[in-house]
Amino acid sequence: MTSRIYRALLHLLPRDRRNRYGEQMDLTFRDVVDEAAGPVAKTAAWGAEIRGLMRFALREHAQRLGVWIDRALPWMGRHRPRIGSEFRWAGRGFLGRGWRAVMVVALLGVAFAANTVVFSAADSFLLRPSPYPHPERLVAIGRGAGSVWSAYGSPDTIPAWRSFTDTFSQVLAYDREYSAFVTSGDQGPHGVAAVQVEPGLLELLGARLVAGRFFAPTDRPMIIGKNGMGWNRFAPTLSIISETLARQEFGGASQAIGRTFAVDKHPTTVVGVLAAGFRFPTGAEQVWTPLDVSLINVGHGIEFLEQLAPGVTFERAAAVVRERDASVQSRRGAVYYERSVKEPASLRRLGENQDAKMQKIVWLLAGAAGCLLLIACANVVNLELAAAIPRARNSAIAIALGASPASLLGTSLLEGAIGILLSAALGAALAWQAAASLTALLPASVSSTLANPIDVDARAVAFMTLVAGLAWLVTTLPVAFVALRTDVVDALRLDTRSSAGSAGSTMVRRLLTSAEVALSVLLLVGALLSSRSYSSLLSIPKGFNVSGVVAVDIVQQPGASDKPEAVEERTLNALRTAPFVSYAAEAMGIPPGSGGAVTSTLSVNGQERAERPTASLYGVDPQFFQAMALPIVEGRSFTAADAPGAIVVDEGFARKYWPGGSAIGSVINFRNISIAGTGSKYTIVGVASHMRNSRDTPTGVSADAFPLYYRLSEFVSLTYVVRLNDEKRLDDLKALLKGLTPTSRVRAEFVRDSYAKAYANELIAASIMRTFGALALVVAVTGIYSVMAYMVSGRTREIGLRMALGADGRAITGMVLSSSLSMVLAGATIGVVDALIAARWGSSLLFGVSARDPWIYASVAVVVIVTAVIATWRPALVASRVDPSRLLRD
């Protein structure tokens, strides 16, 4: 932890210095901290180090600036000594403030970083257009609304859409359900994301080759068999890879051409290398392989990308899609026509994120980051005002002796600018790290919609510069104004009366502190509400007992000598005899994955019914229901004697299509699907409790995707569900699997964690809000402490007089505490009112917790008041120990 923070701070230094000395400095500083005895000495070591680091950074940057000025602006040469000395004085003035300078840089640096990262996220999600040529002409046809909108379509609709040449100049498809399996390099077997694209798609998106060629229209994958749904399985014989992958695996772009690696377990030859920086569909893909829509089975959803014909507006194309969708779908059959009438297709711009909830989360975080910046600025003004009172005296004397107010103002602004520059450097370093962490945390569902990376790019730097400029004016001008009181008599009188400053400036500082408390309450309420909401999402019942259930996925190395069937048999035997495994079952489709989507017809006692239900299909072996502890509510689960045509349905499915009756014995006929040659008709033998999956929403169950379970017979999936009898044995399970297939990639994860990933947006929002809330509380408490300590030190004489006149220590403590509490209570009240107003706006983001939950508001108020009392305790104690006799004698 120490090392991570210190390494982030090292970004204050110019890159060459950091590269040369950074690691040694880190080692040396760790030794210094280890040597320091006790927390006080360690804190002191940190303080001294940060001050030294700021001095080092300032000197280095100033030197480089001087060199740059000499080279770029030679006419400034004769002013340089004066400018240099002004900067030196300002630097000394700023660093001379000791701990206050460290506080200013830390407060503003963190606030700048928070705002920059949130801006980068907002920029990537909402503001920036997609990075491809003519982005205004790139669109996608899809179905659904809000976050459930998807661009998936059936390959047989492509010719119809292509025939609208007056609307679309190109319609091209891609499919991202493939992963490349790279076996070379030092990392051993590992996977990278791959996507199939139709020839021409990469050129349309402006991809640039650094070696080799694009796909030719004749490049197509090879059919290598059928999957569990009876659909074609492909092996891509050719591929185009990213420059990064080419460098990592083959030592460079030109060396990669003609080399072979594996995609989805099959060898493929590299024909082209794309220039770094190209992202499609997300930033994760590093392998692109050819797609041929004519080989893809009807019903297998793929994504389309359309380019509008020249001169066609988005609105006109959207109207065409809306009107023509029904006729396109009617060519496929009545079911699709009916669905189109119910939910017509719609058009979106490529990369456009219309997930209203996600947008709201981003704006909420932007608001929270803004609050944090305001709190930091208020605290900096507070700290600077305390220092401004003695400076006002010096300035007044300097002006009385003939100094120009303009030059004093210039020095003041320059000192502020030095602080802001250091804060911005720290902010940039922290933001850079935080943006990388945020990208790593983002779930696939979010990153798959990102056409732009979340990074600290030129736009983010420009934004931070703007924020830093505003912060500079907000924090420097009021303080410079106070310091430049020109009336020397006033300034001197101020000194004799009290060093705590005039009543006006004290009032300003108290108001600023109240504002800090109010904003902290707002952020803390937000943090608690989002955390509670996230916990509620996690605790939604899954329909089965999640404890100890692990999802296992084995991916074999391409060309492995082991046959998958042998691996399957060996794995199941080993799992079922392992002492820490209660049950193990092979399964195709593991929750929360929604299984394969299918449309079926129903027949009861040979009579076909009118409904055309859609469902999610899971292939399981007989132990599946025991491994998951998924209750069978009617009928039975599979037995070894069952014919392959047996099926278990979800209770929601049974209730919907057999209301009041029994589904057992009825027949389901899947259209277009023949599972492992067993035909498409299935007899229902059991009804299982509802198993929550990714198509369900937090508030309801998707009626279009009830799980149906068929019995896996011959198909080998190498995916399993395993119930451990002790959750601590996950590592043993991984070791067992790795020992069974040392050259394969093995993934074993608690199913509970897989479910939690579905709420990663909420987790990120809650984590960021918690961090902001905690930072806000710390900053506000620092503000309260500094105001009260300063007030007590400034009123020592008054307190001494009161004690001489009979006031006891308890009365003085009470006076200081009540003075602090009045400030805190005013802030807390305003904060609670603000939070209630903000919660009304954000209530749609919450689940399982009321936006007006009284306990949350009460606990935040208690925490703020208690910490305020603690922060005031020491100043109050100091006040109560004032010795009146000594004070009056002095």
Next chain:
Amino acid sequence: MRATQSSAARFLPLSPQVFQILLAVSDHPLHGYAIIADIADRTNGEVKLTASTLYDALARLVDQELLSELDAPPVGTVDHDARRRYYALTELGRDAVKLEAARLQRLVDMARDKNLAPALGRARGRK
């Protein structure tokens, strides 16, 4: 030698911290933390360098060629951490320390002539 002494003169006066750093590596090359520890030890904790003040000075001293960064640890180093770098005094650096010591000596002598500094023997004795 005279030529390096005259070029070393341009670095005078040395700041107390720089003087201590050059003294620390005058016997044998040391790495960063060893320099800090040596100075703290010799000055009874009066001069305490932080990592950043040390490397701020080391960077400038290496640029000025008063110190050199070694490519490998000195012979006989035990428990060597490959990430640590060792710094040795250059001829120019040695001349600069000598000139600074002589300059300080002259200042002390002047103070002694005015009875503002203890005589040599007494100073040792009192310590």
